[in-house]
Amino acid sequence: MNTISTRGERLKKGSASRRVQNKLDLKRQILESAMTLFETHGYDGFSLRQVAEAIGYSPTTIYLYFKDKDELLFNIAYEGFRDFGLALQAAYDSSSDHHERIWRIGRAYFDFGMNHPVHYRLMFMQRGEFLAQTAPTGYTDFVDSFSILTRALSEGMDEGKIKTFDPQMTGGLLWASLHGVVSLVLTNSHLPPETAEPLFAWQMQILERELRM
Amino acid sequence: MNTISTRGERLKKGSASRRVQNKLDLKRQILESAMTLFETHGYDGFSLRQVAEAIGYSPTTIYLYFKDKDELLFNIAYEGFRDFGLALQAAYDSSSDHHERIWRIGRAYFDFGMNHPVHYRLMFMQRGEFLAQTAPTGYTDFVDSFSILTRALSEGMDEGKIKTFDPQMTGGLLWASLHGVVSLVLTNSHLPPETAEPLFAWQMQILERELRM
DNA sequence: TGACAAAATTAACAGTGTTAAGTAAATTGA
DNA sequence: TCAATTTACTTAACACTGTTAATTTTGTCA
Numbered sequence: 001m002n003t004i005s006t007r008g009e010r011l012k013k014g015s016a017s018r019r020v021q022n023k024l025d026l027k028r029q030i031l032e033s034a035m036t037l038f039e040t041h042g043y044d045g046f047s048l049r050q051v052a053e054a055i056g057y058s059p060t061t062i063y064l065y066f067k068d069k070d071e072l073l074f075n076i077a078y079e080g081f082r083d084f085g086l087a088l089q090a091a092y093d094s095s096s097d098h099h100e101r102i103w104r105i106g107r108a109y110f111d112f113g114m115n116h117p118v119h120y121r122l123m124f125m126q127r128g129e130f131l132a133q134t135a136p137t138g139y140t141d142f143v144d145s146f147s148i149l150t151r152a153l154s155e156g157m158d159e160g161k162i163k164t165f166d167p168q169m170t171g172g173l174l175w176a177s178l179h180g181v182v183s184l185v186l187t188n189s190h191l192p193p194e195t196a197e198p199l200f201a202w203q204m205q206i207l208e209r210e211l212r213m
Numbered sequence: 214m215n216t217i218s219t220r221g222e223r224l225k226k227g228s229a230s231r232r233v234q235n236k237l238d239l240k241r242q243i244l245e246s247a248m249t250l251f252e253t254h255g256y257d258g259f260s261l262r263q264v265a266e267a268i269g270y271s272p273t274t275i276y277l278y279f280k281d282k283d284e285l286l287f288n289i290a291y292e293g294f295r296d297f298g299l300a301l302q303a304a305y306d307s308s309s310d311h312h313e314r315i316w317r318i319g320r321a322y323f324d325f326g327m328n329h330p331v332h333y334r335l336m337f338m339q340r341g342e343f344l345a346q347t348a349p350t351g352y353t354d355f356v357d358s359f360s361i362l363t364r365a366l367s368e369g370m371d372e373g374k375i376k377t378f379d380p381q382m383t384g385g386l387l388w389a390s391l392h393g394v395v396s397l398v399l400t401n402s403h404l405p406p407e408t409a410e411p412l413f414a415w416q417m418q419i420l421e422r423e424l425r426m
Numbered sequence: 427t428g429a430c431a432a433a434a435t436t437a438a439c440a441g442t443g444t445t446a447a448g449t450a451a452a453t454t455g456a
Numbered sequence: 457t458c459a460a461t462t463t464a465c466t467t468a469a470c471a472c473t474g475t476t477a478a479t480t481t482t483g484t485c486a
Contacts, residue, residue: 047442058466069443125338128400146403172404172412180393187341190359191385199385206423260473271435282474435480442473
């Protein structure tokens with residue numbers, strides 16, 4: 001009976017995990033479909049019923065996987081925060097020179113905004129409060145993008161390569177400067193898109209001068 | 214009959230203008246009510262039916278005065294653009310020293326954002342494209358706020374008080390820097406509100422250093 | 427007063443997020 | 457293998473939303 005019970009348990013566990021897997025698959029499918037719909041229709045034109053239509057389920061099915069529309073939106077945003085954090089981390093890792101490092105983080109920030117305007121708008125302009133929200137279930141390895149910035153700064157300060165200021169404050173200054181350029185370009189008023197790059201370069205140059213000892 | 218026809222015409226004209234006046238009054242009343250509702254409920258929670266309820270008219274009445282919800286929203290935003298433009302113009306007029314002038318424009322920008330966060334969000338974060346739209350009927354004396362900035366800059370450059378750059382570009386830099394600080398503070402993530410003022414001051418100081426000859 | 431024009435309303439449509447009740451399918455234990 | 461039960465999903469409904477067309481009320485003129 002040892003073998004029987006073992007086989008039974010194995011079956012039990014197997015089907016149970018298959019169940020969970022299916023659930024995760026559909027949850028992922030919803031999220032995936034929601035993201036593409038969100039990217040094409042934008043914040044205002046995004047609806048749950050469209051998502052349901054796209055995946056071939058009834059609208060209420062979504063509620064079995066997400067508490068409400070806002071939680072789904074948050075998960076969409078979170079995918080962005082994840083990629084954003086990874087991009088900034090990669091920039092951090094790509095150099096050991098402190099100034100070059102900060103330059104590359106700035107570049108990664110700018111590029112993310114230019115390449116993912118719809119996501120950027122959601123994350124930092126329309127629903128900026130999402131950034132302060134705790135990670136949804138299933139995401140463990142989130143890198144806080146702001147921390148990458150402040151770490152790069154305080155390390156540079158500790159090693160005497162960067163002028164000493166309050167790292168939080170300095171991080172805020174950098175963040176604000178980059179966000180200003182990106183969001184102004186995305187908002188698209190008065191600023192032709194070809195001025196984005198030189199404006200970014202200028203801003204970075206000014207910041208570098210401010211921070212260099 | 215001269216007098217009679219004259220009196221008749223006068224009556225006619227009088228009642229006609231009274232009619233127009235009433236129309237304008239109601240339009241203004243709708244806009245006024247819409248603004249307070251918008252300020253309290255925010256962009257997402259703002260609805261035409263609420264406005265109708267507040268002014269004691271049926272929802273469809275609004276459509277006699279505004280083409281659709283978006284036009285009403287634009288008018289709400291436009292009231293903001295007007296006040297914003299006036300504040301910047303006043304800042305411009307308040308000093309003849311070029312650097313002081315730019316400093317005060319920056320201060321006016323910052324203060325507007327801090328004092329009218331809901332309006333600021335609508336104007337520059339949620340519906341930034343409104344800025345490029347032409348003025349609604351009834352508004353003639355609109356001052357383009359961006360022009361005030363570029364004028365202050367190019368005048369300073371012409372008189373040799375400000376380092377010579379492309380005024381449009383320099384205006385963009387200033388605008389972006391200010392917008393970055395204000396919108397980051399409004400978005401409220403990672404940045405405690407009491408850091409707004411020092412962050413603004415730092416940003417302005419950096420810009421001043423960049424522009425001073 | 428009666429004809430006409432303007433102003434406002436009612437009714438309706440298509441769409442939204444969301445909840446509660448009901449159905450079908452998969453899984454379990456005997 | 458078969459009934460019991462949990463899980464997955466759907467249908468129906470509610471309370472909203474913006475918006476249009478048809479209709480009624482109101483005001484103004486001869």
